[in-house]
Amino acid sequence: MDKVKKKGPTTLETLKELISRHREFDIIDLFSDMHPADIADLIDELEEEDRLQLFSLLDVEKASDVILELSDSSREQIIEDLSNEKLTDIIEEMESDDKADIIAELSDDQAKAVLDAIEPEESEEVKELLQYPEDTAGGIMQSELVSVKKHATVNDAFQAVVDAKDEMENIHNIFVVDEEEKLIGTVPLQNLITMKRFSPILEIIDEDIPSVNVEMDQEEVARLFEKYDLVSVGVVDKEQHLLGRITIDDIMDTVQEETSEDMYRIAGLGHDDTIFNKTIDSVKKRLPWLYLNLLTALTSVLVIGFFEDTIKLMVALVFFMPVIAGLGGNAGGQTLALIIRGIALGEVTFENAKRVLARQIAVGVTNGIAVGTVIAVIAYFWKGIPILGLVIGLAMIISVFAGTMVGVLIPLALKRLNLDPALGSNILLTAFTDAFGFFSYLTLATIFLKLLT
Numbered sequence: 001m002d003k004v005k006k007k008g009p010t011t012l013e014t015l016k017e018l019i020s021r022h023r024e025f026d027i028i029d030l031f032s033d034m035h036p037a038d039i040a041d042l043i044d045e046l047e048e049e050d051r052l053q054l055f056s057l058l059d060v061e062k063a064s065d066v067i068l069e070l071s072d073s074s075r076e077q078i079i080e081d082l083s084n085e086k087l088t089d090i091i092e093e094m095e096s097d098d099k100a101d102i103i104a105e106l107s108d109d110q111a112k113a114v115l116d117a118i119e120p121e122e123s124e125e126v127k128e129l130l131q132y133p134e135d136t137a138g139g140i141m142q143s144e145l146v147s148v149k150k151h152a153t154v155n156d157a158f159q160a161v162v163d164a165k166d167e168m169e170n171i172h173n174i175f176v177v178d179e180e181e182k183l184i185g186t187v188p189l190q191n192l193i194t195m196k197r198f199s200p201i202l203e204i205i206d207e208d209i210p211s212v213n214v215e216m217d218q219e220e221v222a223r224l225f226e227k228y229d230l231v232s233v234g235v236v237d238k239e240q241h242l243l244g245r246i247t248i249d250d251i252m253d254t255v256q257e258e259t260s261e262d263m264y265r266i267a268g269l270g271h272d273d274t275i276f277n278k279t280i281d282s283v284k285k286r287l288p289w290l291y292l293n294l295l296t297a298l299t300s301v302l303v304i305g306f307f308e309d310t311i312k313l314m315v316a317l318v319f320f321m322p323v324i325a326g327l328g329g330n331a332g333g334q335t336l337a338l339i340i341r342g343i344a345l346g347e348v349t350f351e352n353a354k355r356v357l358a359r360q361i362a363v364g365v366t367n368g369i370a371v372g373t374v375i376a377v378i379a380y381f382w383k384g385i386p387i388l389g390l391v392i393g394l395a396m397i398i399s400v401f402a403g404t405m406v407g408v409l410i411p412l413a414l415k416r417l418n419l420d421p422a423l424g425s426n427i428l429l430t431a432f433t434d435a436f437g438f439f440s441y442l443t444l445a446t447i448f449l450k451l452l453t
Helices: 011-020 024-032 036-045 048-056 060-069 072-081 084-092 096-105 108-117 120-130 154-164 189-193 218-228 248-267 279-306 308-313 315-344 353-383 386-416 425-452
Strands: 147-149 173-177 183-188 211-213 232-236 242-247
Touching: 011 024, 011 036, 011 048, 036 048, 036 060, 036 072, 048 060, 048 072, 060 072, 060 084, 060 096, 072 096, 084 096, 084 108, 096 108, 096 120, 108 120, 147 154, 154 173, 154 189, 173 189, 173 232, 173 242, 183 189, 183 232, 211 218, 218 232, 218 248, 242 248, 279 308, 279 425, 308 315, 308 425, 315 353, 315 386, 315 425, 353 386, 386 425
Parallel strands: 147 173, 211 232
Antiparallel strands: 173 183, 232 242
């Protein structure tokens, strides 16, 4: 009989054991070959009192990478506990966009201390980046880039790359500018390899690589990266002056941030609410939305109460009320997800909103008839009351149709009001589909009961 192999301890378990035994050199050795993102995951899993201790064991270069990968709550706690001198050393190791992101999270006093302590040239770069809204191209760009003048040769571009290799990572493109630093075009790094060293750089500019305006929304930038399969793009002002660049890793962070934010907003959560937050902080962020949900749920209670006499006449109506509300909400939720995604990707606009609404209504009516017919037959054979089957079937058609329609209208209305289309949309949808589903169901029951009595 084969012996069952025992599962070895996980890295987290090993780390916790080393902490309990105060084996700091072993911890440093454990971290030495680990990726910064993996180290950040481990630190996030630790108790608050251990996080700073572990982070302090990292050398400055690795600490600058790890701190960017930490959860918001862990990073906030560590930054708060670090000395200004240590924090300055860590920030100086970062690229300009990351410097700006971290400094934007600091208190005013900390930010001033760090900006005063880092190199004057770097400080000015960061201050310029901090002027741009964080959700624009300017807010996610970095100022480090490789550029050459339009009269340069391929050899000059090679030399520019060599000169910059120690100061920046991930050099994908060389930007060609005129004497006024206005962007003329972009040359992918791989294009240099196949050209003769003294060929004019203007001959190998890739015309298909666009630039983005510094004020462009980061979601629009992300769509450009997807559309043109970009890895790097130049950022310009209105006069086409080259200001910086955005790389694919910045965009991946942006996509993750936007996706998470939409998911949180749909569920009624703050964008900075995580599983690592303190209990009291999470309660403060979530409780207002639960109160709103409670308020909207009371609307359904009032609707049901209004039809109390109808329910007394046919108690069997109560059994199918959750079905009516649930199916309407489900149909609306499906549509809501499609529309929010469509708005985020630019597929759904106010120009094509009528066509989108008409198509979704057609889907809602078709699904309503299909589901309504089935539930009507089930209700009739279960309870043996023909009128009950008819009422439930009609109510289901109306409920699914209405849920689908509102799933389109809610995000579009929020967009029209310049609000995030995902902002509490699920709560609003649930409130409507529950209240309207019960109202239509019990109204139909009241009408048919009066006709038959």
